[in-house]
Amino acid sequence: MGYREPQFYLVPLRKGKVGATIICTLDSEERKVAIGELAVRLPSIADFPEFGGKVIMDPRNIWVMLPSGEYRRAPEHSALGWFIDKVFRFFEQGRSGVWYTDDELVHRTCLLWLDGKTKNKAFLRKVAELLLAGKRAEVRALLIAKEL
Amino acid sequence: MVGNIEPIRKGRVYLAMWGYLDDRAKCDWVLGRFRIKLPPIGRLPEFRARVVVDVFGDGCWVLLPATEEYHRVEGTRLKEFLREVLFLFDEGESGEFLYTNDDLVYRTCLLWIGGKVKNAEFLDRMAKLIKEGKTKEARALLIAKEL
Numbered sequence: 442m443g444y445r446e447p448q449f450y451l452v453p454l455r456k457g458k459v460g461a462t463i464i465c466t467l468d469s470e471e472r473k474v475a476i477g478e479l480a481v482r483l484p485s486i487a488d489f490p491e492f493g494g495k496v497i498m499d500p501r502n503i504w505v506m507l508p509s510g511e512y513r514r515a516p517e518h519s520a521l522g523w524f525i526d527k528v529f530r531f532f533e534q535g536r537s538g539v540w541y542t543d544d545e546l547v548h549r550t551c552l553l554w555l556d557g558k559t560k561n562k563a564f565l566r567k568v569a570e571l572l573l574a575g576k577r578a579e580v581r582a583l584l585i586a587k588e589l
Numbered sequence: 590m591v592g593n594i595e596p597i598r599k600g601r602v603y604l605a606m607w608g609y610l611d612d613r614a615k616c617d618w619v620l621g622r623f624r625i626k627l628p629p630i631g632r633l634p635e636f637r638a639r640v641v642v643d644v645f646g647d648g649c650w651v652l653l654p655a656t657e658e659y660h661r662v663e664g665t666r667l668k669e670f671l672r673e674v675l676f677l678f679d680e681g682e683s684g685e686f687l688y689t690n691d692d693l694v695y696r697t698c699l700l701w702i703g704g705k706v707k708n709a710e711f712l713d714r715m716a717k718l719i720k721e722g723k724t725k726e727a728r729a730l731l732i733a734k735e736l
Contacts, residue, residue: 451610451685453641453650456657458611459630467594468601477684479610479628486602489623493599504596512596537594538621 491535495548527569635681638688673716
């Protein structure tokens with residue numbers, strides 16, 4: 442990410458009040474950032490299944506896990522947002538409030554879209570329609586055809 | 590508090606949060622069941638002091654008497670003055686800031702940031718008098734400018 446971490450900054454604002462900024466990464470271990478006596482415990486995210494989800498969304502963003510395990514954020518206002526909205530029933534709410542799914546077919550559809558292997562919104566519409574109808578075998582066949 | 594959590598890779602997220610710490614009970618930043626407790630700063634004298642500088646000398650803040658807000662010092666001249674009188678500063682509990690409640694230093698800062706003095710020689714003169722322990726002369730000089 443190109444930043445030194447963790448970072449904890451304070452700026453005096455008024456008597457007895459400071460502005461605080463914390464920038465860091467969180468993982469499966471608890472961490473602590475401190476400035477002298479001031480310490481902030483940063484919780485582990487191990488108990489938050491959403492941060493290992495294949496597709497994660499909040500009201501503004503969609504993140505898709507790449508095969509490398511890294512997340513890629515979907516471009517804003519893309520057709521993928523429309524697709525995710527349609528298949529929202531496959532998502533569950535995580536403990537932090539964001540939504541996530543590990544549904545394989547939703548994930549593979551997102552990967553196809555992000556990789557640019559399909560740019561046709563009709564494809565997304567068809568996959569959404571089939572998923573909502575519970576026709577998973579047909580979806581799988583459609584995906585394989587595009588993935589090859 | 591406001592903040593942002595962004596997934597980076599499986600089991601790893603980027604966190605950026607901004608907010609305020611004050612004297613009262615701990616503030617929390619909450620996102621669903623994700624919660625970060627922030628400590629109070631009531632026991633840290635540097636955040637109630639009249640003049641505060643960071644340990645790198647880049648940031649200097651002067652408490653405005655009317656509003657009790659900190660004015661961030663811009664420009665180099667007043668910072669140079671503060672460096673000259675740094676022996677009057679104590680180390681804060683946070684380890685990141687030095688502070689002073691010295692009356693002469695404070696009033697000099699207020700004169701400068703209030704625009705009542707624009708001559709850098711005044712700051713040099715004040716620094717010299719303070720360093721030499723000539724507080725009566727320094728006080729007289731301040732009163733002359735304050736009036």
